[in-house]
Amino acid sequence: MKLPDDVAALAAETVAALKAARMTVVTAESCTGGLVAGAMTAVPGSSEVVYGGFVTYANEAKISMIGVPFGLLREHGAVSKPVAVAMAEGALGTAGTHLAIAVTGVAGPDGGTAEKPVGLVHFALASEDGTKHLKKQFAGDRDAIRQQSVVQALRMLLKAAAA
Template identity: 60%
Template structure:
C-alpha cells in the first residue's frame, strides 16, 4: 500500500519516538489521514501514536483542534499561521509530546497565483516550540502531492528527534 521510502521513514519515526519515550498526534487536512496511516503501518505504533485529527473542513479545524476561525479568515486555511495553530491545537487537545500538522492544495483545482496547486504548509509542535516548513511541490497530481507531503512530514519529525 505504501512505498518503501515512506515505510522506512515511518519505521524510523516509530523507533526514535519509542527510544525517546514520546507520543505524537497528527492533524491532517490535505493528506486526509495518510500520515497516521503510514505510522500505523509499523507494528508497535500504538506505543507512539495517540491518534490523528483529520480536519479537512475549516469548521473541523476550529471545532476539533481549536484553530480560531478568525485566523483562517485572515490568512486562509493553507497558510503558515493555520499550520502552526493546527499543530499546537492538536498537541494541546491530545496532551502529547509532539504534533505534526499539514494543510495544502493537492489539486486538481483550488490553486491560485499566490497559493498554487502543490503548496503545503507544515507545522510541528513540540515542548520547545512550533516549527514551520513550506513546500511547493508543483502540480504533480493529487496522489503524488499527498505522497510527497507524507514523506516530508515524517522527515520533519525525524529532524527534531
C-alpha cells in the same frame, strides 16, 4: 494497504526514533487526510508512540476539533503558516502528546490560485519547546503531492525525535 517502500521505511524509522526518545505524537491533517497517521500506524508497535490523529479537512473541523481560530482562517486561509501553526498547537494541547505535526495544503488538481498554487503545503511541528514551520512547493498530481507531504511530515518527526 501497502505503502510505497520508501514511505514504509521512513515511517518505520520514524516510529523507532520516537520509541527510542520515548515521545508520543498526534497528527492534524488537512490535505493528507490522515495519511501521515496511516503511514505510522502501518508500523507494528506504533501504538506505543502514536496517540492518534485529527483529520481536519473542513475549516469547521479545524475550528471545532483542534481550536483553530475562525479569524485566522478568514484572514489567512486554511493553507497558510498561521493556520498550520494553530493546527499543530491545537492538536498538541488537545492530545497532550510530546509532538504534534500539522499538514495543510493544496493537493489539486483544482483549488490553486496565483498566491496559493497547487502543490503548496504548509507544515508545523509543535512541542513544549515551541513550534516550527516549513513551507514547501511540491510538483506532480494529487497523489504525488500528498505522498511528498507525508514524507516531509515524517522527516520532520524523525528529526524532532532524534534531536
